[in-house]
Amino acid sequence: MAQTFGDFVALLEGDGEYLKIGFHPSSIPLQQRWRNNGLSADFLADYLSTFFPGEDLASAERQSQIKDAVGYIANELLENCMKYSHASRQHLVSIEMFLEPGAITLYTSNGIAPARIEPFQKFIQRLLTEDIDALYTEQLERNAEADADDGGSASGMGFLTMLSDYGVKIAWSFSTPSQPGNEVAVTTMVRMPL
Amino acid sequence: MDITHQDYQVQYDEAAATVRCSGSFRLHGDEYKPVLDLLGLAADAKPATLTLDVRELQFLNSSGINTLSKFILQVRKHNVSQVVVQGSARFPWQEKSLKNLQRLLPALQLDIV
Numbered sequence: 454m455a456q457t458f459g460d461f462v463a464l465l466e467g468d469g470e471y472l473k474i475g476f477h478p479s480s481i482p483l484q485q486r487w488r489n490n491g492l493s494a495d496f497l498a499d500y501l502s503t504f505f506p507g508e509d510l511a512s513a514e515r516q517s518q519i520k521d522a523v524g525y526i527a528n529e530l531l532e533n534c535m536k537y538s539h540a541s542r543q544h545l546v547s548i549e550m551f552l553e554p555g556a557i558t559l560y561t562s563n564g565i566a567p568a569r570i571e572p573f574q575k576f577i578q579r580l581l582t583e584d585i586d587a588l589y590t591e592q593l594e595r596n597a598e599a600d601a602d603d604g605g606s607a608s609g610m611g612f613l614t615m616l617s618d619y620g621v622k623i624a625w626s627f628s629t630p631s632q633p634g635n636e637v638a639v640t641t642m643v644r645m646p647l
Numbered sequence: 648m649d650i651t652h653q654d655y656q657v658q659y660d661e662a663a664a665t666v667r668c669s670g671s672f673r674l675h676g677d678e679y680k681p682v683l684d685l686l687g688l689a690a691d692a693k694p695a696t697l698t699l700d701v702r703e704l705q706f707l708n709s710s711g712i713n714t715l716s717k718f719i720l721q722v723r724k725h726n727v728s729q730v731v732v733q734g735s736a737r738f739p740w741q742e743k744s745l746k747n748l749q750r751l752l753p754a755l756q757l758d759i760v
Contacts, residue, residue, distance in 0.1 A: 483675075491673045491706075521739035528673065529709055536675075590750045597717040597751075610709035618743040 458577045459624030461642055462558070469553040472500060475545045478538045478563065486535050494527035497550050497559075504552060519647070522619050523550070523557060526643050529611035530561040533641070537573075538563035544638045555647055562640040570627065570637060576609055577625055580616065589613045621645045648688065650681055655704075659685050664694035664728075669703035672711040679714045686718035690725060697728040701745070702735040702760075712744060719751045734759040 464471070474493055478486065498520045505516040527548060534546045544564035551558045565573070579588060592613055615621050621643050628638040650657040655670030666689050674682075689697060699715070701707075707715075722728050730752060734741040736759055749755050 487673070487675050491671070518739050524706070525708075525740055528706075532675065532708065532710075586750075589747065593713070593716045593747070593751060594720070596713045597720040610712055614709055614712060614744060614747075617747070618740075 454629055456627045456629065457624065458574065458626075459581055459642075460622060461624035461626050461640075462644065463626070464551045464553075464558055464560075469551050470504075471549055471551045472497065473547060473549040475547040478535065478546045483535070487532075490528055490531040490535060493531055493548060494524050497527045497548070498524035501550065501552065501557065519557070522645060523559070526615055526619060526621065526645070527559055529615065530559060530641060530643065533611060534561050534563040537565060537569060539566040539636055544636060556644055557647060558642060558644045560640055560642050562638055564636045565627075565639045567637070573639070574627075580609070580612055580623065585613065585616045589617050615643060619645065648685060650685060657682055657685055659689055661689075661692065663698070664689065664692065664696060665698040665700055667700040667703070669701075671706035672704065672714075673706060673708050675710060679710060683714050683717055686714070687721055690718060690721040690728070693725050693727045695728065696731060697722060698731045698733060700733045701741065702733055704741075705738055707740060707744070712747070715748060716751060719748050719755065723752050729754065729756065731756045731758065736760065 474496075476489070481489075501523050502516050502520045505512065505519055527550070531546075531548060534548075538544070538546055544562070546563045547561065549560045551560075592609055596610065612623060615623060624642045626640045626642070630637060648659045648661070652670070655668070655672050658667045659665075660667070666686060672682075699718070719730065722730055732745055732748060732755060734745050734757065736742060742759055745757055745759065749757060
């Protein structure tokens with residue numbers, strides 16, 4: 454049994470068209486991995502835009518909006534995977550994109566360090582229950598006032614901008630290890646209505 | 648005073664009290680420090696009007712949003728400069744996310760053309 458937060462919808466092969474990219478988080482240095490985030494996110498966004506041909510001005514505008522949103526969201530999800538994935542070899546990092554008539558759904562999956570599970574789930578509860586605009590401003594102020602500039606690695610601003618600016622639904626699923634000592638994997642779902 | 652990278656550029660035009668950012672900001676962690684330092688220099692000069700021109704900034708990740716927010720809060724702390732942010736509707740993220748800077752500084756003037 455997995456533990457889910459939010460309205461998690463597990464799409465499977467057959468639920469529309471999909472694209473999946475998987476890689477091992479520790480196989481290349483962080484700098485290179487970081488560059489791969491942008492490459493993978495841009496690839497997903499470019500690939501998707503072929504389904505929305507911009508033949509007239511209105512559809513060109515729509516294509517541009519969708520491409521921009523997918524590029525931003527995919528990049529943020531991958532950055533989170535890189536920052537937070539546990540350095541063991543049990544789980545690959547993957548990103549999947551499903552295209553259905555009414556929605557685009559992105560999933561990322563990565564292993565998570567045991568010590569990070571509880572604080573992350575607490576933050577998820579805040580995202581799901583509190584006023585997003587107020588939380589957004591609170592986090593911005595908190596991050597900006599922080600002495601240590603860690604680039605917002607603990608900031609949650611990625612999720613907050615997705616919710617506040619892109620009108621998406623986000624949900625999470627934490628796997629339950631089948632044996633003690635096995636690593637927990639977290640799958641993050643971002644669903645963008647079309 | 649400029650930062651020039653193959654993916655992004657930051658120019659500080661001291662005479663015009665303007666910082667121009669262009670390219671794609673996908674940096675992580677303290678990679679943003681030089682950018683923040685340059686923005687801080689512009690804020691600390693305390694001009695009457697301080698312009699942040701991001702019309703050619705194609706992409707900004709959430710760490711970059713944090714960085715711009717720190718800059719805005721620094722200006723707010725000095726409480727002497729009117730901030731003008733110039734954006735472009737060519738990049739959809741700008742209309743979505745730049746307005747959030749006004750939450751930190753309601754007097755901020757946002758011009759998206």
